[in-house]
Amino acid sequence: MDAAEQMYSEDPSWGSPDFPFSVLAGELEESEGPIANEDRPPSVETEATLEFADLNTHRENFGSEQRKDPTLVRAWENVMMINGEPVDPGNRLSFPYFISNDDMLYRVYKKNNEIIEQLVVPKPYTKVVLELAQGHLLGGHLGTEKTTERVLQRFYWPGVQKDIENYCKSCPVCQMSAPLPHFRSPLVHLPIIEVPFERIAMDLVGPLPKSARGHQYILVIMDYATRYPEAIPLCQTSAKNIAKELLQVFSRVGIPKDLLTDQGTPFMSRVTKELCKLFKVTHLRTSVYHPQTDGLVERFNKTLKSMLKKVVDKDGKNWDYLLPYLMFAIREVPQSSTGYSPFELLYGRHPRGLLDIAKETWEGEKTPHKSIIEHIS
Template sequence: MIDQLLHAYHDSPTSGHLGVNKTWHKIRDRYFWPGMYNKIKEYVLSCTKCQQFKIARAKPTGKLQPVEPPTGILDLMGLDFIGPVPQSSSGNKYILVCTDYLSRYAITEATANCTAETAAKFLVEKVILQYGVPRQLLTDRGTHFMSNVFKAIASRCGVNHTTTTTYHPQCNGLTERFNATLAGSLGTYVNQQQSDWDEYLPHVTFAYNTSKQSTTQMEPFKLMYGREALLPFDPPSSTTQLSTANDYYAQLTKFLKQAKSTVRDNIKQQQNVYKRTYDTGRQDLPPLKPGHGTTNGSIELPSETRT
């Protein structure tokens, strides 16, 4: 029974082969047995897939420039292209990532290119029409985001589009950490040709969104929707609590108000800690010209033949 639970909450695509603490929090909220943390730790640390693909990666130079956390959901979102990555069987070579800076909720999509039209279509169809208009959208100064096409569509939709003052990959650690998580998770599922990574992208994004984040100390899904996600292998609920719409609204409003305040404080505290660690031994980079380069981040999908 325990081995089946560990496999479900760590190995399955909707669990994402995440680390010890994320796996422990997810199981702890649903099950209990004596010595469970040590058992989970032993299982995760002995996972051959994780050992094979979640290798240490060299960090880029440059000091971290944290972004002030917003006060509400959708107050500030970041939009980034990741890639190019190995081309999938479907012809995709890039990943578009939109992240909410308070909840850390991530929206992803595999794309064949990194054009302004692709970015604008994603912003409208995958972000605005499903979640609403972000008050502020932060991007780098890549040509796809600085084009008249993207600017015009963002403006027409009422999006306050802002950019980093220089094209600086380390303007915040949010994208870098998410990219590392995404790469590690995708690497544990892809085939040897790395041609099916886009099939697993929705699953590992869901795994990330339903896992407690060390920075916020809460699941992005819960902050976004005000409830915990029901996972495919969760135990059936023994009781069903019914409440009126007014009662539910009052409880939800109270929870989100308290949660947003706590999460914002947690983010600021963790940003300071992470910046001190990140900046050790680094020097500031000279400013780069706007539009330099085509992507803000990259993902290495390691080969299954690594020894």
């Protein structure tokens, strides 16, 4: 049995063994650090463009394309402000509206009490945005809804939502790994938590095909307040290993009050009990008969496994290398339940990603990122 077949036999939620794996990633850079070339997965190949060849466009060229694009004529005609000055002082601004800053066209709209300036993208550049938002590994192949959220945070063009929907529907990676619908029991809802990392949930994913570095499991830790996830590759699921990783997380985000787990042996061990006792953590357990109580982690595990299935190499040995890329994608995208991304809720600012790099390049300047005070005021 090869690694791919092992993946399905041990965890059928990965999908059919006939799935044609491909990696939409850039070739890894040469490293002078502890991870040497010989330790790398041999086939993280280039299919999408990580060299950003299409981003090497000067501001003047991008602005010229905005002017020439026939689909943007009406937008230019309806510009309400030029370089901060109203075109007609008598007109009252109502969202959304178009502005021109230094001969660049923007659309201004309001979401969650935040005013967002979207760079208007001319037709020759829309495909680049779609590839970075959905097709690239850091995009995570997260589907129409989340890709739309990601794009609209930075860009706009006429028909943008329809273009995103069509792009996602035509993505062969997403279509080949689309899950079959299934029905679950109703979830038992837990109280709402508002303080980051006051309550966390923990679960294990696996066993998965053994990676080149010997990992077979993923320790998942999820914050209930911000939905911020951690996914830690493990070689073994011993209680000591799990306790060690928990301490690493606690050192970054603080010690939670509540820890929610299922009835699995590593989580019920003496070491885990002692750890909770030492740090005054209340250990909550989901029922054997109602594991759906922890629906947050259940949904995340399903999403993570679906994403890995889309990008993992054919021999299944590079999945642990891909985790950081996918976790970035998950943390960056606004959640429907909160309206914000997990990163925003935890750190108080937008993360700088590939779409931000594209926007900065086309604007010819670095996009300022709000401080925590600016973000919440």
